[in-house]
Amino acid sequence: MAQFKLKINGQWREVDVDPATPLLWVLRDHLQMVGTKFGCGMAQCGACTVHLGKTATRSCVLPVSAVGDSPVTTIEGLSENGDHPLQKAWLEMDVPQCGYCQAGQIMSAAALLKSNPHPSDEEIDAAMMGNICRCGTYTRIKKAIKTAAAK
Amino acid sequence: MTKVKTTYNRRTFLKTTALAGGGMLLSFSWLAACAPSKQQVAQLPKNWFNLNGYLKIAENGQVTIQSPNPEIGQNVKTSMPMIVAEELDVDWKQVIVEQAPLNTDIFSRQIAGGSQSIRQSWKALRTAGATARQMLREAAAANWKVPVTEITTDKGILFHKNSGKSATYGEMAAAAAAIPVPKEVTLKDVKDFKIIGTSRKNVDGQKIVTGKPLFGLDYQREGMLIAMIVHPPAFGLTLKSIDDSEARKMPGIREVFSINTYPATMTRGAFDVDAFPEMAVIVGNSTWEVMQAKKALKVSWEPIKPYSFEMDGWRGKTTVNVPAGLESSETHSAKMAELAAQPGKVLRKDGDPDTAFKNAATIIERHYTAPFLAHNTMEPMNFFAHVTDEKAELVGPIQTPEFMEKSVAARLGLPLEKVDIQMTRMGGGFGRRLYGHFLVEAAVISQKIKAPVKLIYTREDDMTDGVYRPAYHVTYRAALDANKQLLAIHVRGGGVPDSPVHANRFPAGAIDNYLAEEWSVATNISTGAFRAPGSNFIASAEQSFLDEVAEAMGKDPIDMRLEMLQRAQSKPVGEKNDYDAARYAGVLKLVKEKAAWGSAKPGVHRGVSAYFCHNSYVANVLELHLKDGKPVVDKAYCAIDCGIVVNPDAAANMAEGSVVDAIGHALYSKLTLKEGVPEQTNFHEYRMIRHHEAPKNIEVHFVKSDVDPTGLGEPIYPPVFAALANALYKATGKRFYNQPFFPEY
Ligand code: FES
Ligand code: FES
Numbered sequence: 001m002a003q004f005k006l007k008i009n010g011q012w013r014e015v016d017v018d019p020a021t022p023l024l025w026v027l028r029d030h031l032q033m034v035g036t037k038f039g040c041g042m043a044q045c046g047a048c049t050v051h052l053g054k055t056a057t058r059s060c061v062l063p064v065s066a067v068g069d070s071p072v073t074t075i076e077g078l079s080e081n082g083d084h085p086l087q088k089a090w091l092e093m094d095v096p097q098c099g100y101c102q103a104g105q106i107m108s109a110a111a112l113l114k115s116n117p118h119p120s121d122e123e124i125d126a127a128m129m130g131n132i133c134r135c136g137t138y139t140r141i142k143k144a145i146k147t148a149a150a151k
Numbered sequence: 152m153t154k155v156k157t158t159y160n161r162r163t164f165l166k167t168t169a170l171a172g173g174g175m176l177l178s179f180s181w182l183a184a185c186a187p188s189k190q191q192v193a194q195l196p197k198n199w200f201n202l203n204g205y206l207k208i209a210e211n212g213q214v215t216i217q218s219p220n221p222e223i224g225q226n227v228k229t230s231m232p233m234i235v236a237e238e239l240d241v242d243w244k245q246v247i248v249e250q251a252p253l254n255t256d257i258f259s260r261q262i263a264g265g266s267q268s269i270r271q272s273w274k275a276l277r278t279a280g281a282t283a284r285q286m287l288r289e290a291a292a293a294n295w296k297v298p299v300t301e302i303t304t305d306k307g308i309l310f311h312k313n314s315g316k317s318a319t320y321g322e323m324a325a326a327a328a329a330i331p332v333p334k335e336v337t338l339k340d341v342k343d344f345k346i347i348g349t350s351r352k353n354v355d356g357q358k359i360v361t362g363k364p365l366f367g368l369d370y371q372r373e374g375m376l377i378a379m380i381v382h383p384p385a386f387g388l389t390l391k392s393i394d395d396s397e398a399r400k401m402p403g404i405r406e407v408f409s410i411n412t413y414p415a416t417m418t419r420g421a422f423d424v425d426a427f428p429e430m431a432v433i434v435g436n437s438t439w440e441v442m443q444a445k446k447a448l449k450v451s452w453e454p455i456k457p458y459s460f461e462m463d464g465w466r467g468k469t470t471v472n473v474p475a476g477l478e479s480s481e482t483h484s485a486k487m488a489e490l491a492a493q494p495g496k497v498l499r500k501d502g503d504p505d506t507a508f509k510n511a512a513t514i515i516e517r518h519y520t521a522p523f524l525a526h527n528t529m530e531p532m533n534f535f536a537h538v539t540d541e542k543a544e545l546v547g548p549i550q551t552p553e554f555m556e557k558s559v560a561a562r563l564g565l566p567l568e569k570v571d572i573q574m575t576r577m578g579g580g581f582g583r584r585l586y587g588h589f590l591v592e593a594a595v596i597s598q599k600i601k602a603p604v605k606l607i608y609t610r611e612d613d614m615t616d617g618v619y620r621p622a623y624h625v626t627y628r629a630a631l632d633a634n635k636q637l638l639a640i641h642v643r644g645g646g647v648p649d650s651p652v653h654a655n656r657f658p659a660g661a662i663d664n665y666l667a668e669e670w671s672v673a674t675n676i677s678t679g680a681f682r683a684p685g686s687n688f689i690a691s692a693e694q695s696f697l698d699e700v701a702e703a704m705g706k707d708p709i710d711m712r713l714e715m716l717q718r719a720q721s722k723p724v725g726e727k728n729d730y731d732a733a734r735y736a737g738v739l740k741l742v743k744e745k746a747a748w749g750s751a752k753p754g755v756h757r758g759v760s761a762y763f764c765h766n767s768y769v770a771n772v773l774e775l776h777l778k779d780g781k782p783v784v785d786k787a788y789c790a791i792d793c794g795i796v797v798n799p800d801a802a803a804n805m806a807e808g809s810v811v812d813a814i815g816h817a818l819y820s821k822l823t824l825k826e827g828v829p830e831q832t833n834f835h836e837y838r839m840i841r842h843h844e845a846p847k848n849i850e851v852h853f854v855k856s857d858v859d860p861t862g863l864g865e866p867i868y869p870p871v872f873a874a875l876a877n878a879l880y881k882a883t884g885k886r887f888y889n890q891p892f893f894p895e896y
Pocket of ligand 1: 037038039040041042043044045046047048049058059060061
C-alpha cells in the first residue's frame with residue numbers, strides 16, 4: 001500500500017492503494033467515479049479511456065504509481081455541465097445504443113480534436129480504432145465527431 | 152378508432168390507488184394465467200401500495216412513465232414510454248421515464264428477448280395510456296358538469312370547448328384517481344399519432360455521455376465486497392480441489408471457497424444454462440486485489456463424468472444429458488460433415504423432391520459452415536447480491552428477470568416473494584444475458600458470506616465461460632431442369648448442438664418440390680441464443696445459395712427472388728408457410744429502388760439478400776471494393792418492414808448497428824476450442840469489427856405501414872451476412888461458404 005495524490009478533473013484526491021493498481025480501479029473502486037468503464041483490462045477495447053495530460057490513455061493498464069503529477073481527466077470532468085461539443089454532438093446524433101462504450105469513445109474523440117481540430121476520415125479511424133463498440137455505433141460516432149469538429 | 156377492453160377476459164385486472172401528494176397511480180396486470188394464482192391474490196392487499204404502475208401524474212402535470220422491460224441498448228426505455236404517452240396524450244417534454252421494477256403483478260413479459268418487447272406490449276402500453284386519459288376526462292366532466300364526450304385533450308390539457316373551460320392533467324389527477332377504471336377505452340387512430348412515428352432522443356442519453364452510474368457494474372452499496380470466479384479452464388472439466396494458501400494471504404482478500412450454483416438435484420429453469428456449476432470464488436475488498444488473488448489461487452480440475460439434470464423449460468420438464476470429454480472445434484467440424492452426408496430428421500416435404508433431383512439436368516450442392524461465437528457484450532457479466540435470512544436483493548443487468556427470480560428462489564430455498572430483482576441498464580445483451588447463472592452465483596456467494604457483494608467477470612471469464620452461439624453446418628441442394636428452371640430445393644442442416652433450419656420459412660411455399668431435414672451433435676459446451684438465434688446463420692446460407700442458383704438460372708438475384716415470392720403469394724405450396732410473401736417482396740422492391748439496383752457503378756461490387764424472422768422483413772444491399780485484396784464495405788442499404796415505426800431515428804440506429812455487427816461477425820469473429828479450452832480469451836485474440844472497418848454510409852428505409860409494430864433488435868442482422876458474401880463474390884469471383892470469411896485478417 002502507498003499514498004498517492006492524484007489530480008483528477010482539477011481536484012487533488014488522495015488514495016492509499018497498491019502502487020500496481022491500475023488507475024481504472026482507483027477511479028471506480030476507491031473514488032467511486034464509475035463513468036470510466038472496464039471492458040478488457042488489457043488496452044484492447046478503449047472502454048477505460050481517460051486523458052493523462054492531453055493524451056488519450058487506457059486507464060486499465062496504467063498503474064496509479066505512473067500517474068505522477070499529470071492531470072487526469074475522466075468523462076465526469078470532460079465538461080462542467082455535460083456540454084462539451086462532443087457530448088452535444090453525441091446527443092444530437094443520438095449515438096448510444098447500450099451506451100457502455102460511449103464514455104471511452106468520447107474521451108478518445110476529445111483527445112483527437114484537441115490535437116487535430118479538423119480530422120479527416122482516415123485520421124478519425126486511426127484515433128478511434130482502439131475503441132470497440134459491440135453495438136456497432138461506429139457510423140454515428142464518426143458523424144458526431146465531424147459535427148463537433150465543424151463547430 | 153379501436154375500442155379495447157381494459158379487462159381481457161378476466162386475464163387483466165387493474166388497480167388504482169391514490170398517491171401521497173395527490174398524484175395518480177395506475178397499475179395494470181396482464182397475467183399469463185387465466186386467473187391470478189392463490190399466492191398472488193394473497194399478496195395483493197399487502198403489496199397494493201408498494202406497486203408501481205405504468206404511470207403517475209404529479210400535481211404540476213409531470214408524468215412519470217414506467218418502462219417495464221429490460222434495456223439492453225434496443226432503446227425500449229424510450230420507445231415503450233412513448234407509446235403510453237401517445238395514448239395519454241401528453242407532451243413528451245412533460246414525461247419522466249423510470250425503469251420499472253420486476254413486478255409480474257403489474258407488468259407482463261418483462262423480458263428482453265426475441266425482439267418482442269414492442270410487439271407484445273403494444274396493446275398493453277396503449278391501453279395504459281388511454282385508460283388514464285379516459286379517467287382524466289371523466290374527472291373533468293364531473294367537475295365541470297358537462298358530458299364526458301365533450302372533453303377533448305391535447306398535450307396534457309383537458310378542454311371543454313362550449314364552456315371554454317380547461318385544466319391540466321395535474322389539476323385533475325387527484326380527482327381522476329378516484330374514478331373507477333373504465334371497462335372499455337378507445338385507442339387513437341394511427342393517423343392521429345403525435346409521438347409515435349416521430350424521433351425522440353434516448354432518455355438516458357445525457358447520463359450516458361456524462362458518465363453517470365447506470366450499469367450493473369456501476370452499482371455500489373455501503374459495505375459491498377467484490378467477488379470473482381475461477382472456473383474450469385476447459386469445458387469437460389470440473390473442480391477437484393482448491394489450494395488457497397497463497398491467495399488467502401494476499402492483501403484485501405476476505406474469503407476463498409467453492410460453490411455449486413446448480414446442484415444436480417435442482418430442477419433448472421429454461422435460462423439456467425451453465426457448463427460450470429462448480430467453481431472457486433474469491434471475495435475481497437477491491438476489484439484489483441481480487442484479480443491478483445485470482446492469479447495466485449491454485450485449483451485442481453478433473454474430467455466430468457456424463458451427467459444429467461432436470462430442466463423445466465419451454466416444452467415442460469425434460470432431462471438434459473451432458474456428455475463427458477474434451478471437445479475441439481476440429482472434431483466438431485468433422486462430426487458435422489459426417490452427419491451432413493447422412494439423411495437427417497425430415498421436418499417438411501412438399502411434392503416429390505427425390506424424383507425432381509433424379510430428373511435434374513443440373514444439381515447444385517453447397518455446404519455452409521460457421522463457428523461458435525462469444526457474445527462479448529462490452530459490459531462483462533456481473534451482478535450485485537445481498538442475501539439475508541429475510542430476503543434476497545439482486546441488482547444488475549439481466550434480460551430475463553422473471554425467470555431468474557424463480558431460479559434464485561429455488562436455489563436459495565427462499566419463497567419467491569422474498570427475492571427482489573432490480574434491473575439496471577445493460578452494456579449489451581445480444582442473448583448472453585438471457586442466461587443468468589452469474590446472478591445465481593452472486594446470490595449463492597452473498598448467502599455464504601452474509602454480506603452485500605458484487606460479482607464481476609473479467610473479460611477472460613466472460614469469453615471463456617460463455618453461452619456461445621452454436622456452431623453450424625448446412626447443406627443446400629437445388630435441382631434445375633434442362634431449361635434452367637428450378638425444380639426442387641433441399642436443405643439439410645444441423646449444429647453443435649442445435650439445428651438452424653426453419654422448415655416453414657421461405658423458400659418453402661415457393662417451390663413445388665421441397666425437403667427440409669435436420670440433425671444435431673450433443674456437446675458439453677454451453678450454447679444459447681445469440682442475436683437472431685439460428686436465423687443469423689441459416690439466412691446467410693440460404694441467401695448465398697439463392698444467389699448462386701439465380702446465377703445458374705441466368706436471372707437477376709432480386710428478380711429471381713421476386714418471382715419465387717410471387718409464386719408463394721399467388722399459389723403457395725403447403726399450408727404452414729410462416730411468412731407474408733407480399734411483405735417479403737415489398738422490402739426487396741424497396742431496396743431495389745433505393746439502391747438503384749441494376750445500375751452498375753465502376754469499381755463497386757454489390758450483393759443483395761433478404762430475410763424474414765422475428766416478425767419483421769428486411770432486405771439489404773451492400774456495396775464494397777477491395778483494398779489489398781481485403782473488402783472495404785462502403786455503403787449499405789437496408790429496407791425494413793416492421794409495421795409502424797415507433798421511434799424512427801432510434802430504429803435507424805438499431806439498423807446501422809446490426810449491419811456493422813453482422814459485417815464484423817461475417818468477416819472476422821470466431822470462438823474455437825481445443826481439448827475443451829476456448830482459444831480466444833480477450834480482444835487481442837477475438838477479432839471484433841472496429842471503427843475503420845465499418846461502412847461510412849448506411850441508408851435505412853422503412854416501408855410505410857399501419858400494421859402493429861414488430862421488433863428490430865434481431866431481424867435486421869441475419870440478411871447482412873449473405874449480402875456481404877454475394878458482394879464478395881462479385882468482387883473476387885469466389886464464393887464464401889465458411890464463416891468467418893477472413894479469419895486471419
Ligand atoms: S478496459 Fe482498458 S482498454 Fe479495455
Ligand atoms: S453502444 Fe453498446 S458497446 Fe457501444
